[in-house]
Amino acid sequence: MSLLLQSIVLGVLLGGLYALLAAGLTLYFGVMRVVMIAHSAFLILAAYLAWWFSTETGIDPLVSLVATVPLFFLVGVGMQRLLIARLRPATMTMMSVLLTFAIALTIEGLLGYVFTGTQRRVRLSYGGGDFEVLGANIAVVKLIAFGLAAASLLALFLVLTRTKFGQALRATIQHPEAARLVGINTERIAGYGFGIGLATAAVGGTALSLDSTIYPSLHWHWIGPLMAIIVVGGLGSIPGAAIAAMVLGLGQSLLQIPLGTTWAQTFFYVALFLTLMLRPQGFFGGRLAQRF
Amino acid sequence: MPSASDTVRAPRAGLATALKAVGLLALVVAVVTFPMLAANPFILSVGVVIMSYAVLATSWNFVGGFTGYMSLGHASYSGLGGYATGLLVIHTGINPWLALLAGGLLVAVVAVPVGIASLRVRGASFVIVSIALVLIMLLVFQSWSELTGGSNGLRVPRPFGPDVLRPEQHERFFYIHAGLLAVALLLWWVIDRSRFGIGLKAIREDEDKAQALGVPTFSYKLVAFVISAFFTALGGGLYALWFGFLDPIFQFSILVGAYMVLMSLLGGIRSLFGPLLGAVIVGYALEFFKAEYGDTQFHLVALGLLLGIVVLFMPDGIIPALTGLVKRFTPQASSIREVTQAELAEQRRLGQAGEEPPGGPGDTARNVAEGARS
Numbered sequence: 001m002s003l004l005l006q007s008i009v010l011g012v013l014l015g016g017l018y019a020l021l022a023a024g025l026t027l028y029f030g031v032m033r034v035v036m037i038a039h040s041a042f043l044i045l046a047a048y049l050a051w052w053f054s055t056e057t058g059i060d061p062l063v064s065l066v067a068t069v070p071l072f073f074l075v076g077v078g079m080q081r082l083l084i085a086r087l088r089p090a091t092m093t094m095m096s097v098l099l100t101f102a103i104a105l106t107i108e109g110l111l112g113y114v115f116t117g118t119q120r121r122v123r124l125s126y127g128g129g130d131f132e133v134l135g136a137n138i139a140v141v142k143l144i145a146f147g148l149a150a151a152s153l154l155a156l157f158l159v160l161t162r163t164k165f166g167q168a169l170r171a172t173i174q175h176p177e178a179a180r181l182v183g184i185n186t187e188r189i190a191g192y193g194f195g196i197g198l199a200t201a202a203v204g205g206t207a208l209s210l211d212s213t214i215y216p217s218l219h220w221h222w223i224g225p226l227m228a229i230i231v232v233g234g235l236g237s238i239p240g241a242a243i244a245a246m247v248l249g250l251g252q253s254l255l256q257i258p259l260g261t262t263w264a265q266t267f268f269y270v271a272l273f274l275t276l277m278l279r280p281q282g283f284f285g286g287r288l289a290q291r292f
Numbered sequence: 293m294p295s296a297s298d299t300v301r302a303p304r305a306g307l308a309t310a311l312k313a314v315g316l317l318a319l320v321v322a323v324v325t326f327p328m329l330a331a332n333p334f335i336l337s338v339g340v341v342i343m344s345y346a347v348l349a350t351s352w353n354f355v356g357g358f359t360g361y362m363s364l365g366h367a368s369y370s371g372l373g374g375y376a377t378g379l380l381v382i383h384t385g386i387n388p389w390l391a392l393l394a395g396g397l398l399v400a401v402v403a404v405p406v407g408i409a410s411l412r413v414r415g416a417s418f419v420i421v422s423i424a425l426v427l428i429m430l431l432v433f434q435s436w437s438e439l440t441g442g443s444n445g446l447r448v449p450r451p452f453g454p455d456v457l458r459p460e461q462h463e464r465f466f467y468i469h470a471g472l473l474a475v476a477l478l479l480w481w482v483i484d485r486s487r488f489g490i491g492l493k494a495i496r497e498d499e500d501k502a503q504a505l506g507v508p509t510f511s512y513k514l515v516a517f518v519i520s521a522f523f524t525a526l527g528g529g530l531y532a533l534w535f536g537f538l539d540p541i542f543q544f545s546i547l548v549g550a551y552m553v554l555m556s557l558l559g560g561i562r563s564l565f566g567p568l569l570g571a572v573i574v575g576y577a578l579e580f581f582k583a584e585y586g587d588t589q590f591h592l593v594a595l596g597l598l599l600g601i602v603v604l605f606m607p608d609g610i611i612p613a614l615t616g617l618v619k620r621f622t623p624q625a626s627s628i629r630e631v632t633q634a635e636l637a638e639q640r641r642l643g644q645a646g647e648e649p650p651g652g653p654g655d656t657a658r659n660v661a662e663g664a665r666s
Binding site: 029033035037083086087088090091093094095097098099101102103104105106107108109110111112113117216220221223224227228230231235262263265266268269272273276277280281 | 360362405408409410413414420423424428431434547550553592593597599600607
């Protein structure tokens, strides 16, 4: 019983981080129809920056967010403006995959070059701390990571639903031509959407650095599940991505009990294949998802 | 039926054919004589590796070039082909060449459900599935160590007896790879000229229009995909027989898939020999870097930057860029896009004066494809 509860708690905590990152991926896809393979590479980059910051200065890695979030936002805007927007619209989906794949490889290579392939881990005074709730053991760092992800997701939600900018962004996602007709500068909005997406990677990476051992090729372990999540949720739907992230994170965590950690990872891919077989547009995707 | 692209071609066709024949002959001679000219067994083994890349890239191009669907995960099929061949040889003891063929067919069967899952919707899901498949295969083949040897790897028996020495092995495998490459190229050429190929290229240019014109897009894509997986698996199996050792990390590496894409894209995915040219360039560069600098992280950066540059500045590849350059100096090139509205109207008028009505559905599809090729 306590094992089950433990798995559920861990699943929810993990699902929160997945949800934030999948929301970022969904934003890129929404504004530009881009499948951003480099998302998880930026995630690992942020984790490395947090680790580097904390080992150099001895300050808590969370503080690095102050620098990495704006930095990643600017990088995202720059990337959309200078690289993605240059691609031909007709082959945008395919070529952008290759381009972001190339960026992911470059980041992985540079990380390995600068920080070597050694596994790194942030040392924290509260790193080993945990507490018990109803027999389930919760590590403090995992809770902080979840809190960070949940707060960012909430902020993202509020921005998207309550602000004028959020309305413009959603309009751009739903129908770019119509958005242009009502006077929205969709190109600028797409740039900002990209920036926000990359900012989620900064937040996620910092959260990841708290309780994970990091190494340059780690991003491949993240991109697969994240891709599965956005397809299951329906490409382009942020609530769909968040719900799918929670369900799949929970499922993975629960399946670890009978199957072990390695085989439990296959759950994401099984879900991906089943979704594409039964409901290719995903479970929450609208009109947009059906065409991609 | 007259189409705008037919009319301007005729005069220089004879010369072009002769040039093509000479080029093809030179290529064949170069491939046949390479093992004799190779200075030492190492150079010969590099030749085999490049040939293997050429087979893989050309196989990739069945789906990437014709339909425009870029698979980043073709390493799954080469890896599966390698393991299928190796395991069949080890466990059933059948003739290795039979095992190779059986392995290829097995992978083709596996590719059917994968294709159904990933091709029903458009490109994005296809790419996602292709990457996911490599990751899942890596996971399975590392974990399932009773069958695959896990991370310790799998030793595949050589098809030739111990009396055949290493250089001799390299030479034989070089020619076998070349043979497989020739078959793949021939099939690509045949498809390129067929109604099936025109349908595939119409999908690449505009899938909605192709569908509206009655191209059975889903089944066409699926067939191209399965053919591609079959040849990729043969390439992987052949590599397994030559190299004699399989490790999941290298077989199901996302990098191998990326090499195939880079090679094809660099050479030109719309040309028959594009992937071969790309394989020679990239394969040689890879081996050169490995020999000079060893395995550092630097090759990842180089690969990433090169891929990025090709995608941004040269998405059509070297061959179209070169032929475009040559065409500048020849009289009026033949492309539908260079026919003005007035000329087209004139042709239509003449066409109507003759009995055939201009522009049926088949005609439009061909024009789309022709326009795309040039």
